[in-house]
Amino acid sequence: MSSETFAPEADARLRAEAAEIISRYPEPRSALLPMLHLVQSEDGFVSPRGIALCADILGLTRAEVSAVATFYTQYKRHPNGDYTVGVCTNALCAVMGGDIIFERVSEHLGIGHDETTADGKITLEQVECNAACDYAPVVMVNWEFFDNQTPTSAIELVDQITAGEPVRPTRGADTVATFKEISHVLAGFEDGRANEGVGAGESTLLGLRIARENNWRAPQVRDDSQGHGQAAAGGPATTTPGVDLAGSTASGTVPVGEVQSSAERKPTTEADVSAETVDKDVKKEAQ
Numbered sequence: 001m002s003s004e005t006f007a008p009e010a011d012a013r014l015r016a017e018a019a020e021i022i023s024r025y026p027e028p029r030s031a032l033l034p035m036l037h038l039v040q041s042e043d044g045f046v047s048p049r050g051i052a053l054c055a056d057i058l059g060l061t062r063a064e065v066s067a068v069a070t071f072y073t074q075y076k077r078h079p080n081g082d083y084t085v086g087v088c089t090n091a092l093c094a095v096m097g098g099d100i101i102f103e104r105v106s107e108h109l110g111i112g113h114d115e116t117t118a119d120g121k122i123t124l125e126q127v128e129c130n131a132a133c134d135y136a137p138v139v140m141v142n143w144e145f146f147d148n149q150t151p152t153s154a155i156e157l158v159d160q161i162t163a164g165e166p167v168r169p170t171r172g173a174d175t176v177a178t179f180k181e182i183s184h185v186l187a188g189f190e191d192g193r194a195n196e197g198v199g200a201g202e203s204t205l206l207g208l209r210i211a212r213e214n215n216w217r218a219p220q221v222r223d224d225s226q227g228h229g230q231a232a233a234g235g236p237a238t239t240t241p242g243v244d245l246a247g248s249t250a251s252g253t254v255p256v257g258e259v260q261s262s263a264e265r266k267p268t269t270e271a272d273v274s275a276e277t278v279d280k281d282v283k284k285e286a287q
């Protein structure tokens with residue numbers, strides 16, 4: 001891994017896969033991001049020889065490749081563990097216990113942020129919001145969700161990983177792939193596990209269900225480019241249709257979770273907004 005170049009077999013394989021990645025883009029250099037994941041799938045980090053390979057294939061300087069690799073935190077500049085355990089310590093998870101989870105796990109493993117255990121199994125990270133706030137506090141293992149964690153459950157999780165036992169995400173995938181395996185997927189090569197499970201869970205869908213039960217609609221948005229003053233003065237008011245949280249349309253109600261075909265969907269233009277609705281808005285503004 002420390003040698004300057006890849007062995008001939010690995011070099012040939014990586015170049016063939018890089019060619020496949022490049023063929024997906026109009027410009028070869030646009031393929032750099034997935035190619036860096038490809039390098040990580042081989043070396044477990046963006047290695048010097050991986051940087052050299054990308055530069056050679058894409059006609060870039062090593063400095064240019066490094067400049068990109070150092071910009072994104074998903075690209076590792078030193079060997080990563082088999083499993084990245086990311087504890088979300090962004091605002092909501094932090095107040096729900098994310099900070100204390102990170103502290104306890106860090107203490108338990110004897111490593112800090114962006115450090116790897118001596119056995120090479122776990123790299124610990126403090127991560128930013130993973131858009132899973134409804135399951136706070138969240139821990140990610142190689143970007144799979146472990147929801148509603150506690151310090152105890154998170155420590156059990158890392159103990160299982162250390163012991164080489166399989167861990168099962170709360171939702172989505174059935175298992176957690178290794179860092180190298182998931183890097184290969186991020187490089188654009190599917191592993192056939194895309195449909196292992198549904199990503200949305202009960203908490204995510206709860207709001208939509210309540211909106212449907214109550215027939216709630218989002219407030220209509222006034223187009224400021226036409227000026228509030230005009231509307232307040234009784235001038236021509238312009239509105240855009242409100243977003244219907246309950247899924248109802250001019251053609252009827254669509255149960256939340258179901259998708260209308262484009263043929264069924266009525267156009268949602270200003271013409272859909274009734275004169276009565278506009279009139280009410282204008283009166284409200286004038287008060």
Ligand code: FES
Binds near residue numbers: 089
């Ligand atoms: S703050 Fe942790 S997932 Fe959003």
